[in-house]
């Protein structure tokens with residue numbers, strides 16, 4: 051069984067209390083995005099872990115609650131070089147900024163002890179699961195293997211960090227790590243034991259001698275050197291709330307540069323000894339007490355690590371590394387016990403038995419040294435990959451399209467962007483979903499959650515911004531904004547606003563990831579209807595329109611709406627539209643009624659693209675025009691928000707709006723009178739495909755949730771995953787999803803190569819196929835989730851409602867089917 055991170059907190063230990071008001075003042079001045087008006091500031095303490103006291107900060111501001119984690123040095127006199135929170139901050143900052151190693155984001159470091167008594171830092175709170183017991187009780191055997199594999203991969207990822215490239219080149223000395231460590235922990239042991247302290251064990255001093263004489267040669271060459279975590283155990287990892295992958299590696303107090311095999315051995319100690327917090331028995335590890343079903347053997351775990359890092363098999367040196375880890379553990383426990391005796395250990399009563407645990411580890415080290423063989427000469431054969439491991443590899447290939455060639459294989463650049471997006475979603479979007487929903491369901495629903503704006507800034511900084519902008523449209527904007535005739539990037543241009551230079555096909559691979567959450571697209575400034583409206587301005591906007599409206603939209607400072615559909619006429623046929631746009635001197639006067647103007651309820655919405663008729667007598671497709679209307683213009687009346695199966699999509703919303711004698715400057719017309727249809731075609735092609743791409747992501751999330759659920763829940767004596775009907779449903783869903791993904795990518799590719807008009811048939815096919823596929827997959831997912839699936843406790847119902855609207859919005863299925871059929875018949879006639 052796992053613990054939710056939030057379950058591990060309790061009241062603050064009286065010995066650890068500090069000035070909460072001083073902390074609050076400091077945080078509001080130094081933590082970016084810290085709420086301005088705080089109604090309640092609650093502090094609780096994490097009970098798990100015994101070294102640097104760690105606290106949960108809950109900051110209430112109106113209906114929203116933000117959570118942070120604070121880590122500080124313990125109060126009182128401390129052992130030299132221990133509890134270095136400054137170093138923890140440094141390593142977390144470097145890894146979080148420059149690598150994909152899963153770590154919580156850090157906000158600020160305070161070295162000033164006058165604030166709360168000791169230095170401290172504040173970091174992101176990760177909502178997830180922590181497995182305190184390495185036996186993983188309550189977890190199905192097949193998931194145990196995945197969790198262990200994820201652990202080996204997390205260790206491999208941190209060991210693969212290029213410390214010189216990320217500013218940690220001087221974080222420690224790389225060579226002779228073990229030699230220095232043996233001396234350090236021997237010395238620490240002496241300091242912690244003796245008169246009036248923990249009782250000294252002579253076997254520990256002998257153990258230090260044995261280690262001094264068996265240090266591996268690689269320790270002096272630095273061959274196994276790099277970033278070392280120093281306390282890498284499964285209970286220092288936060289796993290995703292439902293998925294079996296690591297989202298955060300915690301507790302970096304002992305990190306440094308050095309011999310990474312020490313980390314590896316330490317992460318395996320539960321195979322050798324029972325390190326459960328309140329058990330002091332010797333030699334009680336998995337190898338003796340038995341493996342919980344599904345757990346990989348030590349050799350299999352090591353082999354996972356070695357293949358992820360490309361490390362040689364460590365059979366020859368293994369005895370040293372394990373003995374050293376036990377030795378170091380014993381010294382740490384002796385230190386904890388010593389601090390308990392002196393009355394300043396965080397971790398309270400558990401610290402009391404730490405002296406006995408130290409002796410137990412010393413005893414285990416000597417029995418391990420006495421063993422004849424500690425590891426097979428070679429890693430286990432890779433021939434028999436367990437089914438669940440295979441499954442994980444297959445899952446991986448859904449997220450990491452392997453670059454082994456083929457037509458729809460993204461470039462390295464796109465793959466990198468995709469990886470970064472996946473990490474961003476894991477770290478920031480999924481954990482924020484609940485908070486965002488809470489506000490969207492409260493009486494303040496039509497306000498923007500500050501976290502959404504914070505995430506936008508973060509996405510901008512990480513270069514995950516405006517990725518939807520096609521290369522050609524970016525070039526036009528660049529030409530207009532910089533006067534550079536070639537449209538190629540030049541120094542000083544606002545280039546970060548103009549996307550990553552992706553084609554529509556390339557965008558398909560990344561947009562799909564955003565579609566996994568209804569909240570994600572706008573965080574990356576890639577949400578509808580803004581992208582369609584920005585596309586209109588990029589392609590057809592005058593220089594003045596671009597400067598006034600496009601730039602703030604690209605910056606994400608404002609949002610927009612697209613007002614075409616009207617309640618009184620069948621708007622799937624836009625020739626029916628009745629809204630009038632009449633020229634009067636230097637102005638146009640607009641009169642009409644629109645509904646389903648998405649985004650118009652959003653307080654950030656400042657501009658509407660309105661479609662209406664400038665000439666009711668002109669040929670049928672020349673009557674319509676599009677015009678820009680500032681939403682604050684007199685006569686623009688927001689009548690009500692509409693809802694979809696009860697979801698009003700606050701704060702974005704879908705508005706009914708009346709336009710009563712709305713006067714706008716004539717220069718607001720787009721492209722010219724009678725050009726509305728032409729613009730609509732340009733707007734709708736890519737916009738439709740974006741919907742399809744996001745629907746692939748929604749279906750992919752549903753598949754993932756379905757599988758996870760089916761592997762956890764039992765009905766009639768077996769897992770849902772073991773029932774035949776489920777197997778058939780999930781397989782069929784996968785077929786549907788993959789077919790549709792290929793069709794959507796094909797349409798995007800045709801859009802790039804053939805243009806909007808010539809790609810329209812395939813775009814229409816994708817527009818019909820994608821929502822219908824997503825609905826089927828989501829329906830299956832809801833079925834597997836039972837009643838929970840149709841409730842708002844999972845995201846499935848909202849994703850289903852959104853997918854259902856896309857059989858109507860941006861053209862009902864029948865209209866697209868008509869287009870496909872017409873083209874098919876025309877082809878037959880040729």
Ligand SMILES: Cc1cc2nc3c(=O)[nH]c(=O)nc-3n(C[C@H](O)[C@H](O)[C@H](O)COP(=O)(O)OP(=O)(O)OC[C@H]3O[C@@H](n4cnc5c(N)ncnc54)[C@H](O)[C@@H]3O)c2cc1C
Pocket residue numbers: 579611612613614615616619620621622623645646647648649694704855858859860861862863864865868
């Ligand atoms: C959540 C949501 C968001 C939206 N956002 C926007 C927005 O931001 N801006 C905007 O302007 N509009 C928006 N819309 C409106 C949407 O684009 C229209 O609803 C859509 O174009 C259909 O128009 P209509 O509702 O008038 O249906 P109608 O045109 O009345 O059509 C009703 C039905 O008639 C049938 N039908 C229509 N044409 C044919 C045909 N050729 N052959 C056979 N049967 C046919 C279909 O079954 C169709 O569903 C949104 C809609 C929803 C649900």
